[in-house]
Each structure stands twice: as C-alpha cells, then as structure tokens.
Amino acid sequence: MTLSTPIISVSSLDEVKSAVTDAMADKSRLEIIASGSKRALGRKCAYDVTLDLSAMTGIIDYQPEELVLTVRAGTPIAEVQTALAEARQMLAFEVPDYSHLLDTANAGTIGGVVATNLSGPRRLTAGAARDYLLGFEAISGRGEAFKSGGKVMKNVTGYDLSKLMTGSFGTLAVMDEITLKTLPRPETSCSLIVQVDDFAAATNKIASLFATPHEPGSAAILPAELARQAGLPLNKDTDKDTDKDTDKDTGKDKKSCVIVVRLEGIDISIADRLANLQRLTGGDRLEATASEALWAKIRDVRLFTAPVRDVWKISCPPAAAASVIDTIKASHDISYFADWAGGLVWMTGGTDTLGTDLRQALAGFGGGFAMLIRDSGTTRQVIPPFQPLPGPMLALHKRVKAAFDPLAVLNAGRMHDGI
Amino acid sequence: MLMPDPDQDVIDRRDAICAALKKIVPAACVIDSQESMRAYDADGLSAYRQLPLAVVLPETVEQIAAVMKWCKAEGVKVVPRGAGTSLSGGALPLADAVLLGLGKFNRILEVDYDNRCVVAQPGVTNLAITHAVQGDGFYYAPDPSSQIACSVGGNVAENSGGVHCLKYGLTTNNLLGIEMVTMDGEILRLGGKHLDAGDYDLMGVMTGSEGLLGVVSEVTLRILQKPATQRALLVGFEDTGSAGTAVGDVIAAGIIPAGMEMMDGLAINAAEDFANAGYPRGAAALIIVELDGPEAEVDALIGRVETIMRSAGASSIKISQSEEERNLFWAGRKSAFPAVGRISPDYLCMDGTIPRRRLPDMMVRMASLSQKYGLRVANVFHAGDGNLHPLILFDANQPGELERAEDFGADILRSCVEMGGVLTGEHGVGVEKRDLMNIQFTEEDLKQQQRLKCAFDADHLLNPGKVFPHLHRCAELGRLHVHKGKMPHPDLPRF
Numbered sequence: 077m078t079l080s081t082p083i084i085s086v087s088s089l090d091e092v093k094s095a096v097t098d099a100m101a102d103k104s105r106l107e108i109i110a111s112g113s114k115r116a117l118g119r120k121c122a123y124d125v126t127l128d129l130s131a132m133t134g135i136i137d138y139q140p141e142e143l144v145l146t147v148r149a150g151t152p153i154a155e156v157q158t159a160l161a162e163a164r165q166m167l168a169f170e171v172p173d174y175s176h177l178l179d180t181a182n183a184g185t186i187g188g189v190v191a192t193n194l195s196g197p198r199r200l201t202a203g204a205a206r207d208y209l210l211g212f213e214a215i216s217g218r219g220e221a222f223k224s225g226g227k228v229m230k231n232v233t234g235y236d237l238s239k240l241m242t243g244s245f246g247t248l249a250v251m252d253e254i255t256l257k258t259l260p261r262p263e264t265s266c267s268l269i270v271q272v273d274d275f276a277a278a279t280n281k282i283a284s285l286f287a288t289p290h291e292p293g294s295a296a297i298l299p300a301e302l303a304r305q306a307g308l309p310l311n312k313d314t315d316k317d318t319d320k321d322t323d324k325d326t327g328k329d330k331k332s333c334v335i336v337v338r339l340e341g342i343d344i345s346i347a348d349r350l351a352n353l354q355r356l357t358g359g360d361r362l363e364a365t366a367s368e369a370l371w372a373k374i375r376d377v378r379l380f381t382a383p384v385r386d387v388w389k390i391s392c393p394p395a396a397a398a399s400v401i402d403t404i405k406a407s408h409d410i411s412y413f414a415d416w417a418g419g420l421v422w423m424t425g426g427t428d429t430l431g432t433d434l435r436q437a438l439a440g441f442g443g444g445f446a447m448l449i450r451d452s453g454t455t456r457q458v459i460p461p462f463q464p465l466p467g468p469m470l471a472l473h474k475r476v477k478a479a480f481d482p483l484a485v486l487n488a489g490r491m492h493d494g495i
Numbered sequence: 496m497l498m499p500d501p502d503q504d505v506i507d508r509r510d511a512i513c514a515a516l517k518k519i520v521p522a523a524c525v526i527d528s529q530e531s532m533r534a535y536d537a538d539g540l541s542a543y544r545q546l547p548l549a550v551v552l553p554e555t556v557e558q559i560a561a562v563m564k565w566c567k568a569e570g571v572k573v574v575p576r577g578a579g580t581s582l583s584g585g586a587l588p589l590a591d592a593v594l595l596g597l598g599k600f601n602r603i604l605e606v607d608y609d610n611r612c613v614v615a616q617p618g619v620t621n622l623a624i625t626h627a628v629q630g631d632g633f634y635y636a637p638d639p640s641s642q643i644a645c646s647v648g649g650n651v652a653e654n655s656g657g658v659h660c661l662k663y664g665l666t667t668n669n670l671l672g673i674e675m676v677t678m679d680g681e682i683l684r685l686g687g688k689h690l691d692a693g694d695y696d697l698m699g700v701m702t703g704s705e706g707l708l709g710v711v712s713e714v715t716l717r718i719l720q721k722p723a724t725q726r727a728l729l730v731g732f733e734d735t736g737s738a739g740t741a742v743g744d745v746i747a748a749g750i751i752p753a754g755m756e757m758m759d760g761l762a763i764n765a766a767e768d769f770a771n772a773g774y775p776r777g778a779a780a781l782i783i784v785e786l787d788g789p790e791a792e793v794d795a796l797i798g799r800v801e802t803i804m805r806s807a808g809a810s811s812i813k814i815s816q817s818e819e820e821r822n823l824f825w826a827g828r829k830s831a832f833p834a835v836g837r838i839s840p841d842y843l844c845m846d847g848t849i850p851r852r853r854l855p856d857m858m859v860r861m862a863s864l865s866q867k868y869g870l871r872v873a874n875v876f877h878a879g880d881g882n883l884h885p886l887i888l889f890d891a892n893q894p895g896e897l898e899r900a901e902d903f904g905a906d907i908l909r910s911c912v913e914m915g916g917v918l919t920g921e922h923g924v925g926v927e928k929r930d931l932m933n934i935q936f937t938e939e940d941l942k943q944q945q946r947l948k949c950a951f952d953a954d955h956l957l958n959p960g961k962v963f964p965h966l967h968r969c970a971e972l973g974r975l976h977v978h979k980g981k982m983p984h985p986d987l988p989r990f
Contacts, residue, residue: 097978100975101978139852141743141746143746144850199690204690216943223936223937224943226848227915228849228917229848230656230660230880230881231848231919232703232920232922232924233924233935234935234940234941235700236654236699239667239699239700240695240697240700242699244696259751260749283609287720289722290789291789341788342795344791345789348790348792349789395607396688420690420691445691445692468683472677475951476697478950479943479946479949479973480943
C-alpha cells in the first residue's frame with residue numbers, strides 16, 4: 077500500500093456491492109483486506125483501491141449444540157476462538173498463526189483464514205478449513221449478491237461453492253456471514269515422543285502407528301536439532317550434529333529425527349492409547365501443557381531459529397517427503413520439519429532456486445505442491461509463490477475466475493497471472 | 496416433471512451417431528437396441544423413466560475423452576451414469592443424450608498403506624473399497640445405505656454420506672484426488688495423495704456437482720483404521736420432543752457419536768415387524784447412538800450417553816453387549832425402507848436437513864401435513880446432523896395419490912427451508928427437487944452457480960435438465976451490467 081492508495085472501509089455487504097460496482101464502472105481494481113495479516117501471501121495483486129473489511133465484525137449466531145457458528149468476515153480469529161472456548165468448542169482444523177513468519181501483529185480474521193484455507197496439525201485427521209465451511213453470503217466480482225451452502229451440517233443442495241471460495245484468496249467474491257462447523261474441544265491431550273534413525277524411518281514408523289486402532293491424531297517429524305531447541309528431552313544417543321550420519325565410535329546410525337504424535341480425547345482413552353503406542357515404540361510421554369506448547373510451535377511454524385530466511389510450505393504424499401528432502405538437501409542449505417505425518421514439510425532456505433528445485437523434486441516423487449509463505453527478500457518477484465498450473469488447468473481456472481469476476485476487479489493477479 | 500425439449504435433429508441423426516460412437520469405442524461398447532437400453536432407462540428414482548439415445552460403455556479414460564470431444568463437436572448431450580442408484584434422478588436418461596456408463600471402470604488400481612489411500616476406477620462399488628483393505632484393518636468411511644451397489648464415482652458426483660458422516664464426514668471430506676474428463680474432452684487431475692493444493696478447490700466443486708461439470712474417471716480415497724470397538728445404545732422415548740432434546744444434549748456434552756439415528760413410532764413398528772430387532776413397540780421415538788474407538792473410551796462414553804438419555808426422560812435403554820447385539824440394533828434401522836415398503840404399496844423417500852433444534856416443530860408440521868394430504872408418513876432421521884428421511888406412504892394405483900404424495904413431499908422440503916434448513920442433505924437435487932431450488936436460492940444465487948457450470952461446459956451439454964429449474968445460455972449469464980452504484984452511506988469516510 078502506498079500513501080496515495082485510497083482505502084474504502086465497509087461495514088456491510090451492501091457497501092461492498094457499491095464499492096465493487098463503482099470499481100467496475102471506473103475500471104479500477106480492489107484489494108480486499110481486513111487485518112492485513114496475510115497480505116504477504118501469494119503474489120502482489122494489482123489494485124487502485126483497498127477495500128477494508130475490518131469493520132465487518134461480530135458473531136451473528138452461534139448454537140454450540142448444533143455445532144454451527146455464523147460470523148462476519150472481519151471478525152478477529154481471537155474473538156471467535158474465545159467464544160468457542162467458552163462453550164468448550166473449537167474450529168477443528170486448528171487455525172494457525174503465521175504472524176511470526178509474516179511479520180504481522182496478529183493472527184488475522186476469520187475471513188482471511190477461510191480465504192487462504194490455512195489449517196494446522198489436526199488437518200491430518202480432522203480436515204482443513206475447506207472441510208468446515210458450511211455456507212456464506214458474498215458479493216461477486218460482478219457486483220452481485222449471492223449465497224451458497226447453508227447453516228446446517230449436511231447439505232448437498234447445489235454446487236458446493238464453499239469449497240471453491242475457501243483458498244481462493246479473495247479473487248472470486250467478497251464473503252460475509254461465514255457459517256462454520258464447530259466441534260467439541262478435546263478434554264485433554266498428550267504427546268508421544270519417539271526417536272528414530274532418520275526421516276524415512278519416521279514416516280514409516282508413523283504409517284505403522286496409523287495402521288493401529290490407537291487413533292493418533294497429529295504426527296510431526298522434527299530433526300533432533302530442532303527438537304532439542306524446542307526443549308524436548310532427548311536421549312543421549314541422539315546425534316548432536318545433524319551433518320553426521322553415524323556415530324564415530326560405533327559406526328551405527330544415530331537417532332537423527334524425533335516423531336511427535338499427539339493424542340486427544342478423554343483421559344481414560346488417552347491413557348489406554350498412549351500405553352499401547354508406547355508398547356509399540358518405546359517412546360516417552362509428553363504431558364498436556366508441554367505437549368500443547370510444542371504443538372503450538374509446530375502449528376505456527378515457530379521452530380526455526382532466527383534469522384528465518386524464505387519459508388516454503390510443501391504438501392506431498394507423506395511417504396514421499398523423505399525423498400523430496402534428501403533431494404533438496406543435496407544442493408541447498410536448508411532447515412526443515414514436517415507435520416501431517418510427513419505430508420506437510422516446512423522448509424527454510426535462502427536461495428532463489430529453492431522453490432524451483434522443490435517443485436521439480438515433487439513432480440518426480442508422486443506430486444504435490446510447494447508454496448512460498450515467507451519471502452525474506454524479493455523471491456516472489458522471481459519465482460511464482462503459487463505453484464504454476466499446467467495449461468488446461470490454468471485455462472479452466474481463468475474461466476472460473478471469469479465466471480465470478482470477469483473484469484478482474486477483486487485481488488487481481490493474487491494467485492496467478494490473470495487470477 | 497418436464498425435461499428440456501429433446502432436440503429432434505439429434506434424434507433424427509441417431510443411426511449416424513451410434514455408428515460414429517462405434518468408431519470411438521469398440522462396437523460392443525455401444526448399446527443401441529431398444530431392449531438392451533431398457534436396463535438403463537431409470538436410476539433409483541424409478542418413478543421417472545426415459546430411454547436414452549444410446550448407451551456407451553467406454554473402457555479407457557482416453558475413450559471417455561474421445562466420446563466427450565466428439566459429442567461436444569457434434570452438439571450431442573451426455574448423461575453420465577455410475578451404478579444408477581441415485582435417489583434423485585441424477586442419472587435419468589434424456590431422449591436426445593448419450594448415456595455414458597462407467598460400469599467397465601471397475602478396478603481398484605492401488606492400495607497404498609504408506610499414504611493411507613486407495614486409488615480406484617469410478618465404477619468400483621463403495622463397499623469394495625472397504626473389502627480391499629479390511630484384511631489389514633482399514634476401511635473407507637462414507638457408507639451410504641446403497642453401498643453394496645453404488646459406485647465411488649457416483650459417490651463423488653452426489654457427495655454421498657451415510658450413517659457415520661456425523662463423525663467421519665461425507666465423500667468430500669474423504670476424497671484426496673480425482674481424475675476427470677471435461678465436456679471438452681480434456682483429462683484433468685485434481686488433488687492427489689497430498690492433502691493441500693494451492694489452487695482453486697475444483698475437486699471440492701466437482702464433488703456433489705451431480706454429473707454436470709465433468710465425468711470422474713479415477714478417485715483417490717482416504718482410508719482409515721477401523722476403530723477397536725463399536726457399541727450402540729437403543730433408547731426409547733414416549734415423546735419425540737424429548738428425543739430431539741436428548742440428541743442435542745449428547746452433542747452439547749462434547750460427544751460426537753459415530754452415528755446417531757432416530758425413528759418415529761410408525762417406522763419403529765414397521766422395522767420391528769420386519770427385523771425383530773427388539774425395538775420398543777409403542778414408543779413415540781427411538782434413538783440409536785453408536786460410539787466407536789478404543790474400548791476404554793467407548794465404555795466410558797456409553798455410560799455418559801446413558802446418563803444423558805435418562806435425564807432426558809428415556810423410557811427404555813438397551814446397551815449392546817456384543818457385536819451380534821449391536822448389529823441387531825442396526826438391522827431394524829437398516830431395513831426401515833423395505834419395512835415401510837411392506838406396510839404400503841408405494842412410498843416416497845424425502846431428504847431434507849433442518850437445524851436439529853427444530854426437530855420437534857418439524858414433527859408437528861409433518862403430522863398436520865399428513866392430515867392435510869390424507870397420507871401417512873414414517874420418519875427416519877440422521878438425527879445427529881439434522882438430516883430427515885420422511886417416507887410418505889401412498890398407493891400409485893389410486894388415481895392422484897402419487898401427485899398428492901409429491902405435493903406432500905414438496906411441502907416438507909419447503910418447511911425444511913423455512914426452518915433454516917436445506918432441500919437435500921445427501922440424495923442430491925437431480926430432477927426430483929430441481930423445481931424446488933427457487934425455494935432455497937434466489938435467481939441470482941442460481942445464476943452464479945450456472946456461471947460456474949459455464950466455465951466447465953459452455954454449451955450445457957453435460958447432464959442438462961438436472962439441478963437447475965431454468966437453463967440460461969452462457970452468453971446471457973455472462974452479460975454484465977456496469978453502472979455506477981449509489982453508495983448507501985455517502986457520509987462514510989472514503990480517504
């Protein structure tokens with residue numbers, strides 16, 4: 077934003093509608109923001125006017141026993157979470173807070189979370205933000221009001237535009253009256269800590285734990301160095317230097333990775349499941365308070381030590397993560413850890429070519445995507461922050477964009493050129 | 496039900512169309528005799544029947560793409576069909592459309608335990624996915640009651656649910672990736688074995704799009720480890736209001752059961768006559784609550800639910816002590832539809848959703864509608880998520896009764912929307928609820944949905960006449976009215 081960029085603050089969808097129709101008539105473009113906490117994600121969009129939704133706040137309706145919450149788009153996440161906590165409920169997709177990564181003051185608004193489809197560690201078993209959006213009202217880039225979905229949990233009436241809107245980065249429509257499914261908050265939680273030889277052993281071990289009925293909920297993989305810095309008590313045979321693969325004296329592999337498995341639920345269930353998983357792994361228990369603190373760091377990507385360079389989010393088949401990491405390690409100086417049983421890898425490194433190499437590696441190991449989350453310099457001017465789409469997919473995306481926002485009034489070019 | 500006027504020109508070209516299709520797919524994969532096509536003239540909504548122009552059963556994704564491309568070029572409509580179990584007429588043929596059957600896509604391509612997924616062709620049945628992995632303790636969670644017959648491709652098209660979706664979600668929550676073919680004949684891959692992608696969630700939009708946006712040619716499904724223990728409670732109530740309250744109380748206590756079902760008096764007695772499941776005859780409502788998970792957890796939660804049910808005024812409670820007993824509890828519920836079929840020559844199965852707290856109001860409304868139309872209604876609910884399945888009993892041989900039953904059903908769905916709910920929870924709109932869409936959506940809502948359709952199928956060739964009451968040409972939908980809007984609050988700061 078420059079000083080000369082006008083800001084229109086709106087407090088209702090009617091006002092959004094006016095702003096969009098004005099922009100259409102003036103051939104001007106709008107940047108859609110509320111708190112601005114996720115402005116650094118994606119491409120820099122082209123805009124003449126900033127449309128500020130931060131006055132569109134408040135919980136419209138919350139029925140805990142219905143598991144349904146309707147909230148205005150600009151409502152701060154913190155406000156939503158407080159209201160849910162009072163009813164011992166939560167947003168099960170576990171909203172992450174990237175303010176630390178993105179150098180912003182707060183975690184943002186519910187509209188921003190939905191628009192970017194950001195989900196935390198529970199995504200592995202409970203699903204993503206896209207799985208919890210039940211319905212919404214919106215103004216399209218055509219300046220027309222429309223709604224989709226509903227305020228009930230089970231609904232297949234018409235196209236599921238909630239899925240389309242989630243993760244569309246404000247490029248299709250401006251949402252308000254967002255209805256989300258809520259879930260009861262687990263009564264307690266703890267973690268199982270298991271040290272393993274390397275990353276591949278970690279994904280294998282996790283796969284074996286998910287092949288038991290002991291219901292692991294979340295599963296992260298931390299290199300021993302990061303785990304130690306995060307304050308995890310590790311056994312002494314752990315490799316102190318991640319560059320060395322073998323112990324000097326014995327020549328045997330050292331335990332270079334740590335698996336953290338989170339269990340949630342009622343006390344008696346956790347005790348039972350943990351005991352079973354300990355029998356299978358010989359791992360240690362991390363009590364609720366320490367476990368919650370660790371998972372918050374994993375969720376919010378606060379495990380990397382300063383100074384943090386570019387940070388990439390990589391989503392891949394869990395069993396492919398080790399190969400992707402090994403490939404990148406061979407030519408880049410990186411630090412990394414994984415969530416979602418290996419299916420989400422956070423990687424930090426300093427060179428412009430990291431993203432390109434990552435995308436190439438992913439294509440060779442079963443697909444996936446790499447997105448630039450933190451740009452510590454000018455990387456996003458060199459490498460597209462969103463993974464480029466193959467031709468027919470790009471064409472379809474452009475047709476979808478045109479179906480909602482034919483004049484590219486909303487967040488123009490935020491995701492891809494023309495989208 | 497009025498379908499779009501068939502294109503006589505296309506019907507006149509039928510022989511040439513069949514000949515051309517036989518050059519794209521092996522000749523034996525084109526079915527064009529009246530007798531053989533009869534097997535495809537309806538889906539699960541058998542009140543509506545129509546012979547297609549021709550049936551094509553491709554064997555490869557390239558053949559699907561070639562058929563679509565050819566049909567697009569020739570302006571011939573296409574109706575996709577999986578196993579044909581849709582309850583809303585989603586696969587109802589059109590006289591001027593090629594019926595594209597996916598029946599030959601019946602192979603499971605990969606079982607991948609490391610990434611906890613199964614890759615399968617769309618014609619594989621829902622239950623076959625579970626069968627492929629259950630030896631290793633896994634299963635596929637969505638379990639629509641037609642799971643023995645319905646196909647996973649159809650499940651994607653309809654976003655199918657089942658009795659366990661309260662805890663485990665619908666198809667859309669258990670789908671990792673698809674390969675699809677557009678009306679243009681392009682083969683696209685959406686998602687994969689990874690969880691998140693950074694593009695528009697077109698897979699999410701394809702799911703539940705009722706065959707209007709593309710043809711699913713491959714699916715990647717998430718599989719889960721089977722819970723260690725499953726136990727159920729069978730709870731009777733003297734009045735439906737208390738039963739409705741009890742359902743809310745369970746959720747409010749922080750318990751999400753694997754399934755929570757309700758039946759009313761008429762359904763209870765019909766099911767008991769049919770299945771001898773030990774249901775409490777004479778009760779006004781019956782709730783089945785199933786809990787699953789580690790044994791210690793299930794035992795503890797069973798106790799909590801029992802306490803909640805007693806406080807809510809339950810008149811009878813049985814708790815399953817064995818798998819045999821648990822299955823018996825379900826036997827009645829699962830046979831509810833055929834059981835009702837025994838007490839009435841015909842029935843219509845409705846499928847709306849309401850906010851759960853409106854259940855008592857809905858029961859009162861249904862009783863008064865039942866009187867108004869002079870037809871009985873038996874109720875089966877997925878109570879946990881507010882999804883209703885009223886079964887309207889009628890006799891098609893009595894003149895006018897089918898129409899009366901349909902009007903009754905439409906009134907129930909109107910009531911669902913009026914009470915804050917929706918027209919369909921899991922069966923889809925299809926042709927059945929197409930003309931009711933205006934109750935839930937404004938014209939603008941529906942036009943925006945159709946604009947999305949235009950992005951996938953600009954000529955409305957794929958499964959037309961379903962879901963939308965009025966078809967608008969894409970050129971018309973795309974027209975823009977650019978004018979300077981009047982600001983409602985001109986005094987707002989604009990700096």
